[in-house]
Amino acid sequence: MQDTHKNIVSAIGAKVLRLVQSLGETAVLIQKTFGSIFQIRNGGKNVWYQMQEMGARSFSVTSLTLMFTGMVLALQTGTSFIKVFNEPLYVGRIVGISIVKELGPVLTAMVFAGRVGAAIAAELGTMKVTEQIDALYTLGTNPVKYLTVPRFIAAITMLPFLTIYSNFLGVFGGYLVATLKFSIPSPVYLDDIYALQIREVMHGLVKSVVFALIVVSVSCYKGLTTSGGAEGVGKSTTSAVVISMVSILIGDYFLSAVLVALRIG
Amino acid sequence: MIKIRDLYKSFHSKIVHNGVSFEVKEGEVFTLIGGSGSGKSVLLKQIVGLIKPDSGQITIDGTEISRLDDERLHEVQKMIGYVFQEAALFDSLTVGENVAFGLCNLIGRRFEDTLPIVKEKLALVGLTGVENYKPAQLSGGMKKRVGIARAIAFTPKILLYDEPTTGLDPVMSDVISDLILKLKRETGVTSIAVTHDMKSAYKVSDRIAMLYEGRVLEIGTPDQIQNSSNATVRQFIAGSSHGPIPVPDMDLA
Numbered sequence: 001m002q003d004t005h006k007n008i009v010s011a012i013g014a015k016v017l018r019l020v021q022s023l024g025e026t027a028v029l030i031q032k033t034f035g036s037i038f039q040i041r042n043g044g045k046n047v048w049y050q051m052q053e054m055g056a057r058s059f060s061v062t063s064l065t066l067m068f069t070g071m072v073l074a075l076q077t078g079t080s081f082i083k084v085f086n087e088p089l090y091v092g093r094i095v096g097i098s099i100v101k102e103l104g105p106v107l108t109a110m111v112f113a114g115r116v117g118a119a120i121a122a123e124l125g126t127m128k129v130t131e132q133i134d135a136l137y138t139l140g141t142n143p144v145k146y147l148t149v150p151r152f153i154a155a156i157t158m159l160p161f162l163t164i165y166s167n168f169l170g171v172f173g174g175y176l177v178a179t180l181k182f183s184i185p186s187p188v189y190l191d192d193i194y195a196l197q198i199r200e201v202m203h204g205l206v207k208s209v210v211f212a213l214i215v216v217s218v219s220c221y222k223g224l225t226t227s228g229g230a231e232g233v234g235k236s237t238t239s240a241v242v243i244s245m246v247s248i249l250i251g252d253y254f255l256s257a258v259l260v261a262l263r264i265g
Numbered sequence: 266m267i268k269i270r271d272l273y274k275s276f277h278s279k280i281v282h283n284g285v286s287f288e289v290k291e292g293e294v295f296t297l298i299g300g301s302g303s304g305k306s307v308l309l310k311q312i313v314g315l316i317k318p319d320s321g322q323i324t325i326d327g328t329e330i331s332r333l334d335d336e337r338l339h340e341v342q343k344m345i346g347y348v349f350q351e352a353a354l355f356d357s358l359t360v361g362e363n364v365a366f367g368l369c370n371l372i373g374r375r376f377e378d379t380l381p382i383v384k385e386k387l388a389l390v391g392l393t394g395v396e397n398y399k400p401a402q403l404s405g406g407m408k409k410r411v412g413i414a415r416a417i418a419f420t421p422k423i424l425l426y427d428e429p430t431t432g433l434d435p436v437m438s439d440v441i442s443d444l445i446l447k448l449k450r451e452t453g454v455t456s457i458a459v460t461h462d463m464k465s466a467y468k469v470s471d472r473i474a475m476l477y478e479g480r481v482l483e484i485g486t487p488d489q490i491q492n493s494s495n496a497t498v499r500q501f502i503a504g505s506s507h508g509p510i511p512v513p514d515m516d517l518a
Contacts, residue, residue, distance in 0.1 A: 126356075127356075130353055131351065132354075132355055132356070134310070134347075134353065135347070135349060135353040135354075137314075137315055137342075138313050138315070138345070138346075138347040139366050139367040139370055139415075140342055140367065140371030141366075141371075142335075
């Protein structure tokens with residue numbers, strides 16, 4: 001019995017130690033990456049390529065996600081208010097605030113984690129298990145400068161752009177349902193949207209920068225520490241996506257609390 | 266040229282090197298043989314600075330490299346070309362960009378200026394007209410040769426081959442062996458090869474060393490190794506499951 005308890009405690013201890021080690025190593029990777037940003041030579045082409053991969057190629061999937069989210073939000077809000085007040089009140093206001101402050105940044109980041117985070121972890125993981133990372137070292141190239149810096153720059157610049165674009169589509173989805181299903185006049189809906197304040201938009205954008213940092217650092221770390229062949233690549237990819245998504249959701253609460261306390265939104 | 270002294274390396278509780286020592290002379294092809302997991306590839310990675318030894322010395326051209334900082338190690342790496350087991354070509358780059366990679370990043374040349382060298386090195390390994398191919402379009406033997414071309418592109422003084430013939434058919438293995446000899450003859454490069462392929466080892470090596478239980482068990486010319494009186498060496502080179510080398514307990518009846 002005592003041995004069983006001892007084993008459980010040591011297993012938990014080992015997991016905690018691994019978690020703390022991973023957090024520390026991720027922090028070191030972030031520090032090395034930011035420390036190397038101004039040292040990269042001829043990195044423009046690589047950064048541009050990553051921006052296209054992360055940004056341009058994510059437009060369609062984020063468009064669909066946010067447009068339908070805006071539509072369903074308007075539908076549920078309108079239906080609920082009709083039940084209570086016999087009129088679809090505040091649809092524009094609720095859609096605008098929800099999309100711009102929460103759903104836009106969070107859902108775009110979730111899609112980004114699934115699409116971009118998985119791709120980063122799988123690509124770097126494959127490079128690791130096929131010794132391409134070792135090959136970079138032997139050919140005089142620091143993998144942090146060559147692989148992680150372009151991905152960090154691209155993610156941190158592209159996710160806020162994707163979020164702004166998603167916000168527009170979410171609001172547009174809500175507009176379609178508000179005007180076509182509930183016959184809310186366009187100016188009424190749009191007035192609600194125009195009433196959004198710049199700090200409410202900034203609230204969402206600050207979040208998207210932090211979410212980009214979470215996704216890219218977790219995915220790069222998981223990719224660069226992959227071991228165990230194809231199975232290891234699969235595990236790294238899955239855990240990169242899962243950890244990124246969970247971190248986004250947990251981080252969203254604390255980030256919201258901090259931003260509200262700072263009167264940003 | 267290369268001196269290894271009392272090298273110790275372990276991973277967690279597994280001791281890989283337990284006092285490895287040997288010397289490689291300038292211009293020779295030195296082959297390391299030994300069972301799977303005996304630490305041959307780990308030794309090559311320590312020589313190129315990818316892995317740090319726990320203790321001991323690795324001296325290359327008079328410079329002790331095992332404790333160098335990144336910048337000084339980078340200078341030593343300019344002398345060393347590394348041929349990886351599975352070639353380790355960069356998937357996202359073309360063959361030409363792969364071969365030029367070291368020239369651009371290690372030596373600092375502009376990519377546009379490297380094209381004649383890329384063509385020359387690819388021709389040296391028997392490949393022409395493949396500069397614009399992606400690695401995925403090449404066969405295993407071609408990938409190995411591109412890996413060699415990439416390693417020799419910046420004219421290193423030392424070449425490290427990690428299982429250069431593994432996974433190739435016998436004819437292609439012989440082609441790679443001939444290539445190793447050609448490079449030695451034409452460039453005078455000092456080479457260390459890790460292999461299980463005894464036919465290739467006998468053909469290309471000036472000397473062969475066998476690693477066993479974390480140490481160098483025997484060093485000698487191919488003739489000396491073939492006529493070794495050591496039972497472990499004899500079992501290994503004969504590829505026999507009977508002898509002092511422990512084998513997994515399996516029911517083979």
